[in-house]
Amino acid sequence: xxxxxxxxxxxxxxxxxxxxxxxxxxxxxxxxxxxxxxxxxxxxxxxxxxxxxxxxxxxxxxxxxxxxxxxxxxxxxxxxxxxxxxxxxxxxxxxxxxxxxxxxxxxxxxxxxxxxxxxxxxxxxxxxxxxxxxxxxxxxxxxxxxxxxxxxxxxxxxxxxxxxxxxxxxxxxxxxxxxxxxxxxxxxxxxxxxxxxxxxxxxxxxxxxxxxxxxxxxxxxxxxxxxxxxxxxxxxxxxxxxxxxxxxxxxxxxxxxxxxxxxxxxxxxxxxxxxxxxxxxxxxxxxxxxxxxxxxxxxxxxxxxxxxxxxxxxxxxxxxxxxxxxxxxxxxxxxxxxxxxxxxxxxxxxxxxxxxxxxxxxxxxxxxxxxxxxxxxxxxxxxxxxxxxxxxxxxxxxxxxxxxxxxxxxxxxxxxxxxxxxxx
Numbered sequence: 001x002x003x004x005x006x007x008x009x010x011x012x013x014x015x016x017x018x019x020x021x022x023x024x025x026x027x028x029x030x031x032x033x034x035x036x037x038x039x040x041x042x043x044x045x046x047x048x049x050x051x052x053x054x055x056x057x058x059x060x061x062x063x064x065x066x067x068x069x070x071x072x073x074x075x076x077x078x079x080x081x082x083x084x085x086x087x088x089x090x091x092x093x094x095x096x097x098x099x100x101x102x103x104x105x106x107x108x109x110x111x112x113x114x115x116x117x118x119x120x121x122x123x124x125x126x127x128x129x130x131x132x133x134x135x136x137x138x139x140x141x142x143x144x145x146x147x148x149x150x151x152x153x154x155x156x157x158x159x160x161x162x163x164x165x166x167x168x169x170x171x172x173x174x175x176x177x178x179x180x181x182x183x184x185x186x187x188x189x190x191x192x193x194x195x196x197x198x199x200x201x202x203x204x205x206x207x208x209x210x211x212x213x214x215x216x217x218x219x220x221x222x223x224x225x226x227x228x229x230x231x232x233x234x235x236x237x238x239x240x241x242x243x244x245x246x247x248x249x250x251x252x253x254x255x256x257x258x259x260x261x262x263x264x265x266x267x268x269x270x271x272x273x274x275x276x277x278x279x280x281x282x283x284x285x286x287x288x289x290x291x292x293x294x295x296x297x298x299x300x301x302x303x304x305x306x307x308x309x310x311x312x313x314x315x316x317x318x319x320x321x322x323x324x325x326x327x328x329x330x331x332x333x334x335x336x337x338x339x340x341x342x343x344x345x346x347x348x349x350x351x352x353x354x355x356x357x358x359x360x361x362x363x364x365x366x367x368x369x370x371x372x373x374x375x376x377x378x379x380x381x382x383x384x385x386x387x388x389x390x391x392x393x394x395x396x397x398x399x400x401x402x403x404x405x406x407x408x409x410x411x412x413x414x415x416x417x418x419x420x421x422x423x424x
Contacts, residue, residue, distance in 0.1 A: 036060075036063050047068055047069070047070055049070055096385055097260065100261045101413060103293055104293060105137055111422065112138075113139070113423070114139040114140075115140060115219060116141040116143065116209050116218045117140060117218075118206040119144075119222050119223045120142030120144035121145075121152050123152055124156075124222055124406065126152050126153045127156040127158065130156060132412055133162045137412070139164075142163055143168060143202045174200075174205075178195040178198075179195075180212065181198055182195045185235060204232045206218045208236055210398075211237050217398035217421060219415050219418050223404065224404075226269075230399075234395075237396050238395070239396065243284065243393075245277055246269060247266040247270055247284060247394060249289070251292065251387070251389055252264055252386075252388075255385060262362060263362060268373065269392070272368050273368065274316075276323055278324075279323035279327060280327075282298050282363070285393065286363050288393045294363070295362060297357045298331060298357065299335060299363065299365065300324065300334070300335025300365045301371070302335065302336035302338065304336055305341045308338075313367060317335050318336055320335070320365075321336065334357035342361040343360075389401075389414065
C-alpha cells in the first residue's frame, strides 16, 4: 500500500480550529485569547468552540470587541448561543504554564516541521495528532498498518486524511532504511536479518525517517518503554559532537499560571551520573531551557546547601558545580543547594546570601535518577503541575520520549517542543 501524503485540505490557509473547531479529546480544553486572535486575524465572523471547552475572560472580551460570534460545535446538535459557553473560573484563569505553552505553540506553528509518531495505533496519540493538526503545530506522520491507524484515528476524532500514514511493513523506503542501518551498525556486527527486523519496528523506522531527513523529529513512548525510544535514537541518530552524553529534562509547568516553569534534569536517562556527567547535564539543560524560552539559572541540588552538610554525595555535587562553572562561565550556576534554597527567595537569601541563583533557580539538576524521577512525579501528581517530557538532549536530531501515562495534552506539548527543537 502506498504511503499517504498530506492533501491540500490538511493544511488550509485558515486554521481549521477557527472554522469547524477540533473535536474535544480529553478533559475540558481551555480556549485562550490566542485562539480568538487567530480567528479574528483570519477575518472570520464565527468561531465554533468544541463542546466542553472553557473560555478565558480575555478571550471572550476579544471576541466581543471584534464582533466574532462564538458558538458551541456539537455534531448533529443545534447551535448553542455564546452565553452557554462557560468562562474560566477566576482561580483557574490560566492552566499550569499557560503563557509559556502559548508561546511554545506559536513557535512550533511558525517552524512548520514534520513530526513522526510511531504509535499510530494508540488512541491518545491519534487524539493528540488531531489537536496538533487543528492548531497547525506540526505536520504529522503516523506509523502502522493503514487500516488499523485509520480506524484508531477516526475513533479518536482525527480525520485520517489530515495526516500522512506510513506502514513500515510495506513502505518503499524499507530496503533503503535497512541498508543505511547496516552501514551505521556494521562495526557492531549487525547482520542483514537483524537490519530487516529492526526496520520492521516502528520505533527504528521512525528514527530512520528522522536520520534520513524525511521527518524533522520523532515523539514516542505512550505505549513503549523509554529504552524502546532511546536505543534506536542512540544507534541511528547518535549524539551531537559537542555533547558529552545524552540526557533529559522535564518542563514542569507549575499550577500558579503564567510563565512559572521549571526545568528538571535528569529524570529519565542517567542512573548514577559522575561529577563530570552531572556538570554536562547542567550545562546542556541550561541550553535546552534557553532554546525553549526559559531563562536559565542553574541549581545543582543536594541534601545540603554549601557547607551545611558533609559527605560523599555533597562532595559529588560540589565538584560537579565547579566543573559546570568552568565549562560555561557565562551561565549563572550554583550548588550544592537544597531544593527550598534554590526556589524560595526567602530561604535562598538566608541559606545562600549573595547567590545569583538561590531563591530564583529555573533549572534544577538532581544528583541521580532516583531523586529526579521521584521529584518530577511528586510535583506532577501532588502539586498538579503539567510535566512536558522527558525531552531528550544531546542528540543530533530531536527524538523525544513520553511517559506511558502521558495524557493527550502531554503528547501535544511534547510534539510542540520537538518542533521547536528541530529549528536548531
